[in-house]
Amino acid sequence: MTVVAFAEKNKAAAQIASILGDGEVEKIAVEGLPAYEFKWKGEEWLVMGLSGHIMNYDFPEQYNKWSEVNPGVLLGVDPEKFVTRADYAAAVKNLAKRADKIILACDYDREGENIGFEAKTLAEEVTNVPFERARFSALSPKEVKKAFENLMDPDYNMAMAAEARQILDLKMGAAFTRFVTLSVREKARTKDILSIGPCQTPTCGFVYEREKVIRAFQAKDFWKITAIFSAKGGEFEGTHRAGNIHDKEKAAEIFKKLKGAKEGLVAKKTVKETKTSPPNPLNTTEFLKRASKFLGISPELALEVAEQLYLAGFTSYPRTETNKYADDFDFKSFVLDFARQKEYKPFAESILIAPIVPKNGDKDGHDHPPIHPIRAASRGEVSSAINIPQAPEVYDLIARHFLANLMPAAIFEKTHLHLLVKEDPFDSSGTVLKDSGWLEAYPFENKKDKLLPFVEEGEEVGIKKLSNTKSKTSPPKKLTEAELLTLMDKNGIGTKATAPSHIETNKKRGYFETKGKTVSMLDTGFTLMEGLSLTVPILVRPDIRAKIETLIQEVEDGKKEFEAALDEGIALLREMYSQLEANKKELTSSIAGTIKDEAALEDKKNYIETCKACGHVLRIVQTDSGRFVGCTGYPDCRNSYPLPKTGALTVLRSKECKKEGAAVLKVGNKYNWAVGIGPCFKCDLEKECYPPETVGPCPECDGSMFLITFKDTRFLGCTKRCGYTHSVPKAGKLTLLDKTCEGCGWRMFRLKEEGESPEEDFCVNRRCKEGRKYWKKPGTGNEARIRKTASLSPAASSAAIPVTGRTSKVLAADLKKNK
DNA sequence: GCAAGGTC
Numbered sequence: 127m128t129v130v131a132f133a134e135k136n137k138a139a140a141q142i143a144s145i146l147g148d149g150e151v152e153k154i155a156v157e158g159l160p161a162y163e164f165k166w167k168g169e170e171w172l173v174m175g176l177s178g179h180i181m182n183y184d185f186p187e188q189y190n191k192w193s194e195v196n197p198g199v200l201l202g203v204d205p206e207k208f209v210t211r212a213d214y215a216a217a218v219k220n221l222a223k224r225a226d227k228i229i230l231a232c233d234y235d236r237e238g239e240n241i242g243f244e245a246k247t248l249a250e251e252v253t254n255v256p257f258e259r260a261r262f263s264a265l266s267p268k269e270v271k272k273a274f275e276n277l278m279d280p281d282y283n284m285a286m287a288a289e290a291r292q293i294l295d296l297k298m299g300a301a302f303t304r305f306v307t308l309s310v311r312e313k314a315r316t317k318d319i320l321s322i323g324p325c326q327t328p329t330c331g332f333v334y335e336r337e338k339v340i341r342a343f344q345a346k347d348f349w350k351i352t353a354i355f356s357a358k359g360g361e362f363e364g365t366h367r368a369g370n371i372h373d374k375e376k377a378a379e380i381f382k383k384l385k386g387a388k389e390g391l392v393a394k395k396t397v398k399e400t401k402t403s404p405p406n407p408l409n410t411t412e413f414l415k416r417a418s419k420f421l422g423i424s425p426e427l428a429l430e431v432a433e434q435l436y437l438a439g440f441t442s443y444p445r446t447e448t449n450k451y452a453d454d455f456d457f458k459s460f461v462l463d464f465a466r467q468k469e470y471k472p473f474a475e476s477i478l479i480a481p482i483v484p485k486n487g488d489k490d491g492h493d494h495p496p497i498h499p500i501r502a503a504s505r506g507e508v509s510s511a512i513n514i515p516q517a518p519e520v521y522d523l524i525a526r527h528f529l530a531n532l533m534p535a536a537i538f539e540k541t542h543l544h545l546l547v548k549e550d551p552f553d554s555s556g557t558v559l560k561d562s563g564w565l566e567a568y569p570f571e572n573k574k575d576k577l578l579p580f581v582e583e584g585e586e587v588g589i590k591k592l593s594n595t596k597s598k599t600s601p602p603k604k605l606t607e608a609e610l611l612t613l614m615d616k617n618g619i620g621t622k623a624t625a626p627s628h629i630e631t632n633k634k635r636g637y638f639e640t641k642g643k644t645v646s647m648l649d650t651g652f653t654l655m656e657g658l659s660l661t662v663p664i665l666v667r668p669d670i671r672a673k674i675e676t677l678i679q680e681v682e683d684g685k686k687e688f689e690a691a692l693d694e695g696i697a698l699l700r701e702m703y704s705q706l707e708a709n710k711k712e713l714t715s716s717i718a719g720t721i722k723d724e725a726a727l728e729d730k731k732n733y734i735e736t737c738k739a740c741g742h743v744l745r746i747v748q749t750d751s752g753r754f755v756g757c758t759g760y761p762d763c764r765n766s767y768p769l770p771k772t773g774a775l776t777v778l779r780s781k782e783c784k785k786e787g788a789a790v791l792k793v794g795n796k797y798n799w800a801v802g803i804g805p806c807f808k809c810d811l812e813k814e815c816y817p818p819e820t821v822g823p824c825p826e827c828d829g830s831m832f833l834i835t836f837k838d839t840r841f842l843g844c845t846k847r848c849g850y851t852h853s854v855p856k857a858g859k860l861t862l863l864d865k866t867c868e869g870c871g872w873r874m875f876r877l878k879e880e881g882e883s884p885e886e887d888f889c890v891n892r893r894c895k896e897g898r899k900y901w902k903k904p905g906t907g908n909e910a911r912i913r914k915t916a917s918l919s920p921a922a923s924s925a926a927i928p929v930t931g932r933t934s935k936v937l938a939a940d941l942k943k944n945k
Numbered sequence: 946g947c948a949a950g951g952t953c
Contacts, residue, residue, distance in 0.1 A: 135952060178951025185947090192946070200947090237951060292949075299948030307947080323948045433953080445952090624950060631948090 128170040130225035131260065132218065132245040134232040136160055137443075139175030141265045142231060146171065146274060157217040166274075172221055176232070180211040180218075181244045183296050197304035198707065201297050201699050215248050222249035230280050231260040231273075235491075236682065239281050240288035246280065264452065264494065287682035294674055294695040299323045301703060302665075306654070306717075309710050313718035316725070318636065320654060320717065324671050325620045326631045327658070331666035332613045333638045334655035336605045337647035343601035349377035350595050353552055355390055355545065356588040359579030364390075364545055364552035370597075380550065381594040387547050388589055394544040395583040401535040404564035406487035407496030408527055409449040410622035411615045415608040420570035421523060422642050423516050425611060425626035431520040432497065434512045441524050442498050445623045447491025455495065457482045457532060460502075464529060467502035469522075473529045473567040474502075484531050491622075499525045526567050533564035541578050547589065554578065604644045617668035618675060653720040661709035662702045673698060722758040734777065734789045734801055739765040744788060744801075746775060755788070755801050767801050775799075819862050822872030825893055826850040831872070833862060842890070854890050863887060870894035 133139040139162055143151045147164025154161050154172075161174035183205040189195050209215045222228060228249055230242030239259075246257050259280045262273035302322035310320055351366035371377040406412065410429070417428035432444035451457075461482065464474035487496075502525070505518035537560045545552040556578030559565070565573045581587060605613075610629065614620055620628045632638050637651030659666040664673075677695050680686035686694075706713065719742065726733060726743035734744040734755055742759035746769065753775075755767040769775065773794030781790035787800030820830035821842055829846030833854065840860070842852040854860060859878040866873050867889035876887050891897035 137952095176951090177953075180951090182950090183948095190946085197947090233951090241951065288950080295948045295950085297948090301947085303947040317946095319946065321947065325949065437953080621950070623952085627949085 127226045128172065128224050129166075129227050129229060130221045131171065131173045131229040131231045132221075132242065133173060133175045134238055134241055135177060136175035138231075138233075138265060139173045142270055142274075143171070143173045145265075145267045145270045146173075156220050157213055159213060159217045161217070161221065172224065173231070174217060174221060176214055176218075176241060176245060177211055179237070179241055179244065180209060180214040181207050181247075182210045183207050183292050185296075185300065192304055192308060195304075197301045197308065198700075198703055200301040200304070201696055201703060203297075205293060205296055209248070218245050218248045219252045222253045222255075225249075225253060225255050227255055228253075228257050229260050229274070229277065230257060231262075234261045234263055236284055236288045239284040242280060243282075243285040266452070266454075268454075283684045283688075284682050286688040287678040290678045290681055290688060290691050290695065291674065293692060294677075294699070295324055297696065298699050301699070302706070305703070305706060306713070309714040310717050310721065313714055314721040314725075316721050318650075318721070320650075321631065321635055322658075322665070323628075323631070324674060325624070325628045326635075327665055328617065328619050328668045328671060329610070329614055329628045330632045330637045330651055330655055331659075331668075332610055333605055333632075333645050333647050334652060334659070334666065336602065337652060338656075340601045340604065345598040345600070346372060347374070348372045348597055348599060349374060350597060351377065351381055351384070352593050352595065353384075353390065353545075353547060353589055354591040355554070356590045357579050357581045357585065359581070361590060362543075362554055362556070362578050364543070364554035367551040367553055370599075377594055381592070384548055384550060384592055387592065390545045390547040390552065390587050390589055392543055392581050392583055392585045392587060393546045393551075395581065396542045396544075398540045398542075399560070400538045400540055402538065402563075402565075403535045404485045404530045404533055404568075405527065406449045406485060407451060407498070407531055408524065409446050409487070409489060409491075409496055410444060411447075411611055411625065412449060413444070413497050413524070414626065415611050416523060416527070416570070417520060418607040418611070418643055421516065421519050423520065424629075424640060425607060426630050427514075427516065428520060429623075429626050431512070431514050431517050432524075434514060434517065435508070435521055435524070438511045439500055440503055440508060440511070440521055441500055442496075443494045444497055446494035446496060447489055447622055448494060449487030449489045449496050451484050451486060451495060455484075457484065460499065460528070461532065464499075464502040464525070467504060469504065470502060470525060470529060470567075473526075473533065476566075477529065477532045482532050497524055498528045523570070526570075530564040530568040533567060534561075536563035536565045536573070537561040543578070543581065545587070547592075604646055606643045607640055607645055608643065610645055617671070619668055619671055649720045649724060650717065653717045657709075657713040657716055658706075661713055662705045665702060670702075719759065726758050731777070737763060737765050739763055746777075769801075770799060820845065820873075821862065822866070822870065822891070824848060824850055833860075852890065852892070867891065867894060867896050869896035872897075 131142065133142055139160075143162030143164055146166045147162070150164055152163045154163050156174060159174065161172055164171050185200060185203055185205050189200060189203055228246070230246060232238035232242040242259065257280055258277040260273040260277055262269040299322065303319065306320045306322060310316065348370040350370055351368065353364050355362055355364055366380065368380060371380070408416070413432065414425040414428050417423045418425060423431070429444060432441065435441040436444050461474050461477050464470040465478060499521070503521065505522065508518045508521045539558045539560050541556045543554040545554065555576070557576045559573055559575055562573065565571060607629065611625055614625050614628070619625070632651065633640065635651075636648055637654065638645055638647050640646070655666055664670050674695060677686070677691045681688055681691045723743045726745040729745060732746035734746065736742075737744045737757045737759060740757060740759040740763035742757050742763060744755055744757050744765065747754055747756040752771060753769050755769060757763040757765045767788070769791070770793050776792040778790045778792050778798065781798070783790050783800040783803065785800065785803050787802040789801045791799045791801060793799050820832045822831055824831050824844040824846065827844065827846050827848040827850070829844040829848055831842045831852060832845055833840060833842060840854055840856075842854060844850050854875065855877055861876045861878075863874045863876055865887070869889060870891045870893065872889055872891045872894065874887050874889050888900040889896040890900065892901060
């Protein structure tokens with residue numbers, strides 16, 4: 127007789143084999159995967175671990191093209207179950223063929239029952255031997271032996287409850303995600319996926335609810351009356367019992383009455399001793415919360431580190447709901463181990479002097495013990511074994527938490543003083559740590575004393591200062607990741623193993639982000655949640671998960687047929703889906719708006735500013751017919767500005783238009799353009815905006831000549847764009863000087879040519895006697911040009927600019943247009 | 946390409 131058993135994972139299979147096989151176990155390979163062979167009660171046993179789920183659901187092929195399937199249709203399509211781990215499926219069949227009896231020995235929970243049924247389904251393809259179920263709550267010899275001596279029937283209902291969850295989760299996720307994503311893409315160009323899911327969406331909902339309160343918050347003034355008292359032992363602060371006074375007059379009235387008071391009376395003094403118990407043992411959720419709160423490590427990373435610590439033998443299995451130790455847990459051997467480790471020695475020794483009594487919680491998931499260290503290790507040992515920088519501190523947290531859990535309560539002494547100042551009551555309090563107890567081993571908790579000098583009841587104390595301070599109420603704080611985990615846990619969102627992944631999904635989608643310990647809503651997430659809460663509010667709240675959970679619990683309890691529960695669940699999804707569909711426009715236009723805004727903000731090259739008309743974003747828009755500055759809020763917002771037709775545009779971030787233009791743009795290398803009020807050079811305030819270096823007055827109009835550098839050439843142009851231009855030397859480094867020409871008043875230039883030619887200062891103005899001297903000089907090569915230029919009319923003189931034909935045309939057109 | 950649940 128050969129008995130084959132399937133456990134949830136290899137680790138469990140090995141443990142079961144070692145318990146039942148009593149050490150006489152042979153490790154074998156089945157299809158390349160580990161399995162364990164041994165004898166128990168005269169029978170041949172083969173135990174293999176699976177890898178969690180080895181099957182999954184998906185829609186049939188023809189439904190996988192998003193563009194060809196109406197997402198709502200998916201709610202009515204039956205997904206197919208297929209093998210995701212072919213290696214495990216082959217191994218299951220291989221072992222099943224050898225079996226006379228098969229035992230499902232996965233974890234004792236809904237998913238474990240389902241995973242067992244996956245193996246059962248596969249095995250049934252090759253055998254028709256009977257199946258039985260071993261149920262154990264811990265991998266201890268006692269529990270395991272009991273389970274295998276008292277085999278039960280596999281629980282079909284329990285497995286089908288998980289099956290219903292899988293199908294409903296997939297239908298909802300696929301239909302809703304595709305609907306929202308595709309609808310938004312009709313209005314905004316994006317490759318991003320806007321996902322919706324029964325866990326991720328309520329998780330985002332928690333962040334949204336807090337954000338909404340923060341955004342709606344309006345600060346209010348309040349006043350607080352405080353006094354600094356002085357006693358023999360020192361000074362201390364007291365607060366008027368009225369606390370935060372929101373009425374300014376009332377505060378003033380009280381303060382007026384108190385003014386001039388020189389002393390107060392200690393009317394009553396109470397001293398109370400309070401005990402703070404050590405924390406409960408760590409289950410997964412509590413561990414993740416503390417890793418985030420104390421170490422600033424994200425739940426995702428914390429779980430990963432804990433997994434590595436577990437695999438390396440430093441700590442116990444990290445996925446557990448249990449926060450109480452089993453009665454027979456051997457604390458002493460662990461503590462003795464810690465007594466040999468320098469960092470933890472003092473705490474371990476203090477624990478060993480008395481009988482060990484742990485502080486226990488009340489959750490027992492019947493799965494694994496609380497997370498605890500398996501062996502004492504130094505930070506160095508941990509960091510050399512695990513290649514994650516945070517591993518030593520995570521280990522340290524788990525180790526110290528374990529030790530703290532076994533230590534006595536911390537004792538505080540709290541003193542409260544009730545004082546009277548001109549009959550008005552004041553309060554003052556202080557706290558002193560009398561016995562640090564478990565806090566000694568647990569530096570993560572704040573244990574600062576707030577000291578009060580010694581005063582006696584009935585004592586008169588002096589008043590050093592009385593103040594009436596105005597403050598503002600502050601908005602609620604952003605959620606911390608630890609608080610988010612608490613909300614998820616309380617509302618049954620996700621499981622101990624999946625909660626971090628739901629947070630990650632939301633981050634990946636750009637719905638929210640975490641900075642250190644706090645979670646911040648991002649605009650896409652906020653708009654999506656806002657849209658959903660207005661159309662299908664149940665989606666944003668934990669209700670959606672709760673409703674599905676109720677349905678599948680009824681399947682598990684045998685109160686409802688699988689098919690009936692599925693139908694009900696689908697009906698619920700259809701109802702939500704039609705609400706979403708009916709409000710498609712409202713939902714998608716706001717999300718599309720946010721996506722466009724975010725894209726426009728990201729597009730540094732074209733971004734101009736936030737639109738003052740509507741709050742969306744102004745940016746440069748290029749179309750086939752030309753370019754302009756337009757608003758992402760179009761067509762609702764038609765705010766727009768023209769731009770010059772040619773020339774590369776560069777937004778000058780450092781320039782600010784003084785005439786309330788939105789931004790200053792550089793056009794090619796020629797001139798600037800202020801968005802909203804036209805080109806800068808036409809602006810009266812041009813000098814404040816972007817002063818051109820003028821050379822002197824234009825001989826043709828009342829403008830000024832300034833140096834224009836364009837592509838490979840340079841020349842003088844007129845600020846009034848009258849059309850008059852003037853050449854400058856083509857080669858060499860040209861510097862405009864402050865000194866002016868005695869002949870015409872134009873500023874002079876200095877030229878430093880390549881090679882050893884000396885620097886010289888000169889006037890370039892051909893209409894000036896001094897200027898002509900320069901151009902006539904041999905080597906400037908411009909004698910002929912002077913004659914040619916002189917023969918042309920000023921209006922056509924731009925043709926004389928020594929540039930290519932094309933550029934000169936473009937330039938001329940621009941100059942004309944901008945006039 | 947979509948979810949959530951296992952586990953490595």
